[in-house]
Amino acid sequence: MTSLTRIALNPHNRAVRADLADVDSLHKTLMRLAPDHNSPTPRAAAGLLFRTESGPDPTLLVQTAHVPDLTALPADYGTTRTVDLTPLLNSLTPGRTVRYRITAAPTVARSAGNLNGHPVTGKRRGKITHLTGDEATTWWQTRAQAVGLQPATVSGLPRPFPRTRVTRTSPPLHPHPVRRHRPHHRHHPPHPRPDNRHRQSQKLRSRPPLPRPHLTPKRNPPMSPAPDQNSLRAAAVHRLYTLEQSHQLTRTRIIGVADAFGVDPRTVDRWLANARANNGTYQPPRRTSFTLTPHMLDAIARWRGNATAAWKELREDGHPVPSLPTFHRATNRALTPGMRAGLHGGEKARRRFDVAGERDRHHRNYAWETDHVEASVKVRVEGHTRKPWITFFIDCATSAICGLAITPQRPSREAVLVAIRDAVLIDEHHGPFGGIPTYLRVDGGKEFLCATVKEALGALGTTIIELPPFTPEGKPNVEAVNGAIKKTLFAGMPGYTHAPTLRGGKPVDPDQPLLLFEEFVRLVLAWVQRWNHENTPKSLNGHTPREAWDADPALIDTITTEALHTYTLERHGRPLTINNGGVRWRKRNYIADWMHGRVGEKVHLRYLPHHDHRVELYDPQTGRHLGHAVMAQQATPQQGLSLKRARAREADRLRTKLQKAEKNRNIRYAAVTRPAPPIPLDTMPEEEALEHLRNLDGFDPAAEALPDLIQLPEPDAGLTLPINPHTPLPTDPKD
Structure with missing residues (x-):
């Protein structure tokens, strides 16, 4: 007995809405109408066919090969009505003319140039193509004749056939969503449709209902994660x-x-x-999966994460391996994405898959971050081309740049001390940003962890937090500043090292004029001004660093300029004595007008690294600042030029000492915080410069002496002359 059941669905029922949103769920619900049986194809045995009807109310038509058990439907699922289709089916005799309607999606697999058929079915594979117009009509005539129908007249009307996909975890936005139902009808013969005299159900897809036009979908609020x-x-x-x-x-x-x-x-x-x-405990069955052996993992690591190459090698060596897709799935289960990236690109590639937390910002001056960044720009420094370095000190709470130092060469502890002084001071030149921080986060750079910097920060009461090497996520604020200045300032400067190039790496404009060092410093300071007063980082919720700094009520610990200057200088170990030539340090004399009358007193000497032209002297008992002293008899610029030329000649002659000569050739410059010409730090006394010139030129005073040019005077008669050892002794016995 073949029956047809019409179910007027209740759109307010939760089970109905779930079934309309998921074809698989609807299929499971309708399979309850069939009696229990042990057939390997339960749907074919039940003769189940169903489709939804579009209209003002959702309606479901269900065809079964038996009387359905309507009590198996969920409560309040809808209103049902069942009719027997046996009389209708018996009236369909050969030769009888019927009129029917069918909604189908005509498609065909067309192969372009593929003449080889499938090894089993013999069919040629091709691309699925949708048919329209006369091709669609011809397609249906062929299919109708295959199932015993002889079409007399055929008329078609194109209709939309949507392909919507909805996951089971998300409810539909509308109780009647558009769905594409594609039942598997291959296991049972076709049955004629009751209202259209026939239904082709072996190869065709049912027409899904369209959304109700008079209902307005309402957007549901975001759902919480689905439970386990x-x-x-x-x-x-x-x-x-x-x-x-x-x-x-x-x-x-x-x-x-x-x-x-x-x-x-x-x-x-x-x-x-x-x-x-399982003794009352439900244990979901787990699908057995292939697991890689240690030998297979070694092969993958040997091939730098290339699972395909490792699989081929194992197969050639005779090791039992599964199919290639199974091997890939096992590799993805055994190795995380970060580990696979690390096998291919090393530790740097693996770190891209690490998860970094976010620290609390706290208040201003709670924590600072510092780092060096090499400018991606070439500048002119006294006729030489160099890439400057910048040392930043960033406040973590407000993202403000509190201080910086710029050097034409790689920065040392001198640049760090200058940047600390610039960051801590608060005056007209340095602006409102500054004070003494509680913590300072640094990387493993030796210039940040040297004894001088530790002593200076320890005197200020700042705790240094040493981060592990190669962990930029540990200081995200200063890394953000480093990345921003590269993209928003350096990229627009002449001499940008990462600019696009021509074939072979040649620059587009090789004769492009470069910036002078002082102009580069001016542009960097202007960029820092814009960053602090105009930039609005996302982390500050639309506020600038200046606004965030002013809105922070935390107190600022300050220090006087004199005390800060003392703390940021490196101290000589033992006290020195003031003598008649001043203070002797590193074979050089340093003098000052305040030293008169203090010969014999002991003083402590402090200095800024690489600034040998000036030192600061302090009382060793009280630590009181006595004053500064300058190097006596400094070499003139002409002598310095001659010295550099002599060094160049010595480097050409003495190639075995090339490394030492190159070191002497390089000139260090003082770090600056505002536009100013670079100041060289290789000054030395005049006597030392002349002596070095004589040594480099091979000057020998004894070789230059001319004893025959000026005759020496006769010795005085009263002088006792030395005896000539070569004078023969007298032979006369009287003598």
């Missing part, structure tokens, strides 16, 4: 198992659990059987 279905399923099955042990389990309870999980009651029966086999 396995945990909920285990709890529900354990409850059913407990009821079964106490002889209180009914079929209604099983159906209720099935409705809650959107499955068939027979599926719940299988869950319950699983719990009985």
Whole structure:
């Protein structure tokens, strides 16, 4: 008996909405109408066909090969009506003319140049192409004749056939969403449609309903993450198992659990059987999967993460390996994406997959971050081309640049001390940003961790936090500034080292004039001004660093300029004595007008690294600043030029000492905080410069002496002359 059931669905029912949103869920619900059987193809045995009808109310037409069990539907699912189709089917005799309507999606697989058929079916593979117009009509005439229909007249009307995909975890926005239903009808013969005399059900797809036009979809609020279905399923099955042990389990309870999980009651029966086999605990069956052996993992590592190459090698060596897709899936399970990237690109590539947390910003001057950045720009420094370096000190709470130091060469502890002084001071030149920070985060650079910097920061009461090497995520604020200045300032300067190039790496404009060092410093300071007063980082919620700094109520610990100058100088170890020539240090004399009358006193000497032309002297007992002293008899610029030329000549003659000569050739410059010409730091006394010139030129005073040019005077008669050892002794015995 073939029957047709019309179900007027209740759109307010949760089960109805879930079924309309998911074809698989609808199929499971309608399979409850079929009686239990042990057929390997239960749907074909039940003769189940169904489709939804569009209209003001959602309607479901279900065709079965038996009388459906409507009591198996969820409660309040809808209004049902069942009719027997046997008389209608018996009236369809050969030769009788009927009129029917069918909604189909005509397609054909067209192969372009593929003449080889499938090794089993013999069909040629091709691309699925949708047919329209006369081609669609011809397609249906061929299909109709194949199932026993002889079309007399055919008329077609194009209609949209949407392809919408909705996941099960998200509810539909509309109780009647557009869905494409593609039932598997290959296991049972076609049945004629009751209202259209016939239905081609072996190869065709059913027409899904369109959304109701008079309803306006409402956007639901964001849903929370879906709960763990396995945990909920285990709890529900354990409850059913407990009821079964106490002889209180009914079929209604099983159906209720099935409705809650959107499955068939027979599926719940299988869950319950699983719990009985595991002492009341439901254990979801896990699919067995292939696992890589240590030898396979070694092969993948040897091939730098290339699983395909490792699979080929293992197969050639005779090792038992699965198929290539299975091997790839096992590799993805055994190795994380970061580990696979590390095998291919090393530690730097692996770090891109690490998760970095975010620290609390706290208040201003709670923590600073510092780092060096090499400018991606070439500038002119006294006729030489160099890439400057910048040392930044950034406040973590406000992202403000509190201080910086710029050097034409790689920065040393001198640049760090100058940047600290610039960051801590608060005056007209340095602006409102500054003070003494509680913590300072630095990387493993030796210039940040040297004794001089530690002593200076320790005197200020700042704790240094040493971060592990190669961890830019540990100081994100200063790294953000380094990246921003490269993109927003250096990229627009002449001499940008990362500019696009021509073939072979040649620059587009090789004769492009470069900036002078003082102009580069001026542009950097202007960029820092814009960063602090105009930039609005996302982390500050649309505020500039200046606004965030002014809005922070935290107190600022300050220090006087004199005390800061003392703390940021490196101290000589033992006290020195003031003598008649001043203070002798490093074979050089330093003098000052305040030293008169203090010969014999002891003083402590402090100096800025590489600034040998000036030192600061302090009382060793009280630590009071006595004054500064300058180098006596400094070499003139002409002598310095001659010295550099002599060094160049010595480097050409003495190639064995090339490394030392190159070191002497390089000139260090003082770090600056405002536009100014670079100041060389290689000054030395005049006597030392002349002596060095004589040594480099091979000057020998003895070789230059001319004793025959001026005759020496006769010795005085009263002088006793030395005896000539070569004078022969007298032979006369009287003598």
